[in-house]
């Protein structure tokens with residue numbers, strides 16, 4: 513059997529699902545340790561019976577909706593591959609915006625007197641990308657899930673950042689409430705269990721529920737985080753976060769109640785699809 517034939521048959525198996533055909537190419541190239549381009553010009557196909565058998569196992573998993581990132585244990589985020597498995601949410605490309613904004617708000621790349629905490633770090637995607645980009649900043653990563661933190665630690669090691677970042681278990685800011693951070697960044701679970709329950713079937717089936725659901729309307733964790741920030745003795749300068757489809761009005765109300773009515777500024781930003789997706793709060797009234 514040639515590589516081309518195997519690819520065509522694999523694509524046939526997933527054709528009834530919304531899995532992009534490209535995923536079969538990426539899968540096979542990864543299994544053979546070659547680039548996607550090499551798949552189409554390789555004469556020596558390197559296929560063994562074992563590879564073919566495993567290929568069909570993986571294609572069946574894709575056809576059932578298991579994300580390719582969990583099969584390959586890898587997802588690229590902000591230009592580098594992160595290890596991922598079922599203990600963490602697969603980092604989404606739109607979340608890179610938060611990293612960009614934190615870097616922008618930091619001003620200079622080599623600032624030393626600058627601290628950031630990534631709340632609900634999961635794989636560590638946000639916090640570790642910030643640590644890579646701001647080599648002298650103090651970066652802390654927290655998550656309530658010890659299992660997720662094992663993945664974050666593995667990524668910190670893989671990116672040679674273990675010595676640079678602090679990785680802690682914490683229910684939101686509970687264990688670090690007395691520390692000062694210039695910036696708090698959070699991509700907390702925001703899918704509503706009843707209201708705003710916008711979730712794809714495969715996401716709900718495969719990704720950890722502790723990373724997805726944020727109480728009845730999806731905003732309970734953000735509400736608790738906002739409350740904690742209001743109670744901090746040393747308030748951060750900025751808070752950045754990501755939220756879900758149709759939650760703008762409810763979120764704006766929360767931002768007004770906790771921050772805007774107390775002298776802060778808050779703004780909502782859209783993603784590339786033009787959907788409200790991010791918020792930034794300036795607690796000192798500094799420009800956004």
Ligand SMILES: C[S@@+](CC[C@H](N)C(=O)[O-])C[C@H]1O[C@@H](n2cnc3c(N)ncnc32)[C@H](O)[C@@H]1O
Nearest residue numbers: 603632633634655656657683684699701722723
């Ligand atoms: C939507 S995922 C985001 C993961 C990662 N930051 C990203 O953007 O890819 C939310 C994360 O928040 C964590 N989480 C849920 N409840 C939490 C809590 N009360 N305190 C801290 N982290 C929490 C979950 O374990 C999960 O890793």
